[in-house]
């Protein structure tokens with residue numbers, strides 16, 4: 001089975017329905033982005049999976065073969081706003097966390113050294129955390145989540161609050177981690193989801209509105225945008241473009257015509273035939289990939 005199956009999860013806080021009938025599976029070894037605008041229920045979902053809060057209804061089934069005796073060893077969690085003891089050094093903090101996770105002192109020291117190397121903080125291991133940059137703190141936070149070598153790593157907005165350098169460092173680290181771990185991370189930054197995840201769960205107002213790989217999501221939406229321009233604007237062009245069977249939307253931005261089409265091959269053929277018949281002086285013909293942003297905006301509007 002999958003590493004976990006979330007079945008019809010619902011979470012209600014007093015009168016707020018934070019999560020409503022959310023179901024998904026997390027396959028072994030995948031890096032999955034839980035993507036959604038602010039308040040869509042990402043933190044609530046992650047906290048239910050990490051065992052911090054109980055769903056109001058629904059259940060989470062874990063792969064029994066992967067499950068450890070103590071559930072806390074199964075999952076590693078980085079909260080959205082991690083708290084550190086700023087007076088400790090990075091290494092002291094990891095040893096402390098390791099001992100909290102029931103490692104012996106020697107094991108905790110060994111594990112701290114391994115993780116400092118992994119998250120690229122070895123050079124600054126003896127520096128007080130108060131001196132760390134945002135990106136360094138986030139990487140220390142990720143190391144803390146990995147202390148007990150969990151099967152599932154849950155990261156709540158690991159890169160969202162960082163400057164571009166810190167964000168890059170964290171995304172690079174996630175790309176390393178995903179080689180041999182299952183990761184579920186939340187973000188409201190589309191590019192981050194697009195960059196590191198294998199799959200996307202798109203959450204809006206407590207519901208999953210799309211899920212699948214980028215490729216699957218694109219084919220669900222099944223649209224491509226074509227950008228056309230002409231040396232001089234042909235007469236009645238908009239009407240003529242709208243007549244083309246495979247074109248279902250025409251927008252004009254400055255001198256560019258943006259056509260939304262279902263099937264690229266057919267649209268290209270039909271369009272170029274019309275261009276030829278009408279003797280339009282075509283100067284631009286571009287195929288724009290559907291970005292995750294397009295999908296996100298469409299899905300949220302839907």
Ligand SMILES: Nc1ncnc2c1ncn2[C@@H]1O[C@H](COP(=O)(O)OP(=O)(O)OP(=O)(O)O)[C@@H](O)[C@H]1O
Pocket residue numbers: 013014016017018036037038039040041042043044045080188
């Ligand atoms: N402890 C709580 N008590 C009452 N309402 C809550 C609580 N926690 C979250 N909510 C509400 O549940 C909804 C989902 O919140 P949640 O924090 O899960 O969203 P989110 O997608 O993580 O948002 P953000 O990106 O802003 O962190 C929001 O309307 C929020 O106000």
